[in-house]
Amino acid sequence: MDAITAVPAPVNEPVRGYAPGSPERAGIEAELAAMAAAGPVELTAVIGGAHRDGGGEAFEVTMPSEHAHVLGTAHHSTAADAEAAIAAATAAAPGWAAMDFDDRAAIFLRAADLLAGPWRDTLNAATMLGQGKTVQQAEIDAACELIDFLRFNVAFARQILADQPISSPGVWNRTDYRPLDGFVYAVSPFNFTAIGGNLATAPALMGNTVLWKPSPTQQLAAHHTYAILEAAGLPPGVINLLPGDGIAVSDVALRHPDFAGLHFTGSTATFQHLWRTIGEHLTDYRSYPRIVGETGGKDFILAHPSADPDVLRTAMIRGSFEYSGQKCSASSRAYVPRSLWNTISADLIEQTDALPVGDVRDFTNFTSAVIDGRAFAKHRDALERARAASSTQVVAGGTVDDSVGWFVRPSVIVSDDPRNEIFTTEYFGPILGVYVYEDGDFETVMTEVDTAAPYGLTGAVIGDDRAALARAQERLRFTAGNFYLNDKPTGAVVGQQPFGGARASGTNDKAGSMWNLIRWASPRSIKETLVPPTTHGYPHMS
Ligand SMILES: NC(=O)c1ccc[n+]([C@@H]2O[C@H](COP(=O)([O-])OP(=O)(O)OC[C@H]3O[C@@H](n4cnc5c(N)ncnc54)[C@H](O)[C@@H]3O)[C@@H](O)[C@H]2O)c1
Numbered sequence: 001m002d003a004i005t006a007v008p009a010p011v012n013e014p015v016r017g018y019a020p021g022s023p024e025r026a027g028i029e030a031e032l033a034a035m036a037a038a039g040p041v042e043l044t045a046v047i048g049g050a051h052r053d054g055g056g057e058a059f060e061v062t063m064p065s066e067h068a069h070v071l072g073t074a075h076h077s078t079a080a081d082a083e084a085a086i087a088a089a090t091a092a093a094p095g096w097a098a099m100d101f102d103d104r105a106a107i108f109l110r111a112a113d114l115l116a117g118p119w120r121d122t123l124n125a126a127t128m129l130g131q132g133k134t135v136q137q138a139e140i141d142a143a144c145e146l147i148d149f150l151r152f153n154v155a156f157a158r159q160i161l162a163d164q165p166i167s168s169p170g171v172w173n174r175t176d177y178r179p180l181d182g183f184v185y186a187v188s189p190f191n192f193t194a195i196g197g198n199l200a201t202a203p204a205l206m207g208n209t210v211l212w213k214p215s216p217t218q219q220l221a222a223h224h225t226y227a228i229l230e231a232a233g234l235p236p237g238v239i240n241l242l243p244g245d246g247i248a249v250s251d252v253a254l255r256h257p258d259f260a261g262l263h264f265t266g267s268t269a270t271f272q273h274l275w276r277t278i279g280e281h282l283t284d285y286r287s288y289p290r291i292v293g294e295t296g297g298k299d300f301i302l303a304h305p306s307a308d309p310d311v312l313r314t315a316m317i318r319g320s321f322e323y324s325g326q327k328c329s330a331s332s333r334a335y336v337p338r339s340l341w342n343t344i345s346a347d348l349i350e351q352t353d354a355l356p357v358g359d360v361r362d363f364t365n366f367t368s369a370v371i372d373g374r375a376f377a378k379h380r381d382a383l384e385r386a387r388a389a390s391s392t393q394v395v396a397g398g399t400v401d402d403s404v405g406w407f408v409r410p411s412v413i414v415s416d417d418p419r420n421e422i423f424t425t426e427y428f429g430p431i432l433g434v435y436v437y438e439d440g441d442f443e444t445v446m447t448e449v450d451t452a453a454p455y456g457l458t459g460a461v462i463g464d465d466r467a468a469l470a471r472a473q474e475r476l477r478f479t480a481g482n483f484y485l486n487d488k489p490t491g492a493v494v495g496q497q498p499f500g501g502a503r504a505s506g507t508n509d510k511a512g513s514m515w516n517l518i519r520w521a522s523p524r525s526i527k528e529t530l531v532p533p534t535t536h537g538y539p540h541m542s
């Protein structure tokens with residue numbers, strides 16, 4: 001049983017500005033130059049503490065803005081790698097579960113401090129080069145959010161351990177927060193370095209051992225994340241890193257008797273495929289697996305006629321085009337009253353078309369290329385369909401260029417068909433659909449916002465009319481798990497806006513909160529009778 005001590009009170013890591021001439025600017029520029037010039041790094045698997053090449057086919061991690069530039073090489077993990085990782089996780093499990101909570105927690109707190117200090121530039125640079133993030137977007141993800149996950153999760157876990165049952169006279173009741181009875185399989189997406197780190201470390205903090213399968217396109221930053229955990233003293237076998245597409249790993253892990261939990265973030269289609277596979281193998285498992293998945297979105301901005309035009313335009317540009325719309329939280333549909341559209345459309349179009357897009361090493365850029373050729377082709381095809389259809393009008397952007405990098409211009413598409421694919425389909429790129437409604441139709445348009453897409457992740461309502469904001473909060477209660485008033489729908493902060501959505505957007509277990517950590521514990525109730533009875537009769541029997 002873990003001792004219950006006080007842990008350091010977490011505070012959100014301050015976001016650095018990287019202004020010209022600042023010391024942090026000099027540091028990151030030096031790191032970017034060194035990492036880009038270093039030549040391809042060997043991105044190994046780590047199984048039971050041993051670094052080794054996965055046995056499968058090789059793949060490359062390249063720069064999205066310069067796809068000929070290879071940053072690292074790795075191998076897809078094979079079934080044999082997965083078997084070895086499960087054996088390593090199983091061997092490490094008893095010692096890790098028996099370790100005092102404070103000792104486990106200290107490893108993750110140390111990782112947070114290493115990342116906040118000497119490793120910050122490394123992980124930011126890997127995220128900028130490998131995933132195509134500007135310095136601002138890398139800083140809020142790879143540095144601040146991951147540091148916050150590591151620190152806040154320790155405090156949340158401590159809160160859970162402290163939650164103990166009452167005891168009636170003569171009895172002492174306790175809750176033993178056991179880890180799950182087997183390993184956890186963590187599968188993470190390309191777009192957030194912090195999410196990869198959190199998916200692997202949250203179950204580990206609760207005493208579980210883990211197989212971590214990052215996205216191939218995020219492997220460079222995942223490699224450095226793992227190095228930070230090693231530097232912080234993570235014992236061998238607790239988290240086993242398996243690069244690659246995950247198909248062979250899933251074939252082994254999802255039919256293994258010791259499979260006890262899936263910690264997933266990525267697309268709705270992949271999550272549903274993995275869940276179905278788990279269902280097919282249910283009788284193979286020793287216990288019912290915990291399934292936690294945060295998935296896709298079709299996130300909205302709804303403007304009320306009372307909205308401040310500058311607030312609306314800024315939310316639309318930042319919410320839709322930061323990191324080229326490759327955030328599950330990014331706004332990709334906006335509902336704007338005609339009076340406001342008449343006011344903002346010219347500025348919105350002009351400012352969108354003026355957004356500087358290019359290499360992340362040029363700090364004047366607002367955003368960069370999309371992640372890979374597959375994403376590029378998806379966005380190019382969507383823009384071509386929009387240009388060809390009579391019900392849609394591409395009013396900003398709309399052009400693409402893959403000659404050097406996977407560049408898609410931030411694009412605004414207007415349609416008078418509220419069920420057009422631009423309002424229903426997640427593209428996960430810099431494409432914003434706009435539906436212009438008549439000023440008196442706020443109530444009707446809320447029904448459209450609620451029902452057009454199957455998701456329920458994030459949404460924002462912009463307006464100055466308090467009654468309208470209150471009505472939208474009520475009417476759209478189930479339309480978004482993260483609901484913003486007078487702000488863009490992106491940029492949730494750990495401990496402030498616990499993140500996640502329901503409907504087709506996932507299980508809403510709120511990353512970076514105690515709700516998520518609870519899923520990685522299997523509580524045992526212990527009753528101890530202090531002076532036990534010595535006769536079997538009851539009063540009514542006399
Ligand atoms: N709700 C959230 O918190 C959240 C956060 C980030 C991203 N997302 C969503 O993620 C998606 C973008 O990320 P992506 O393109 O990396 O998603 P994706 O579904 O293509 O991939 C996610 C992960 O699943 C892996 N994968 C795919 N098939 C697999 C299999 N059979 N076995 C094991 N692993 C497998 C991928 O390699 C990757 O690691 C978008 O839909 C976005 O909305 C959601």
Ligand SMILES: N[C@@H](CCC=O)C(=O)O
Pocket residue numbers: 191192326327328329330489490491492493499
């Ligand atoms: N938590 C992030 C989104 C993560 C998904 O990609 C945000 O709030 O913008």
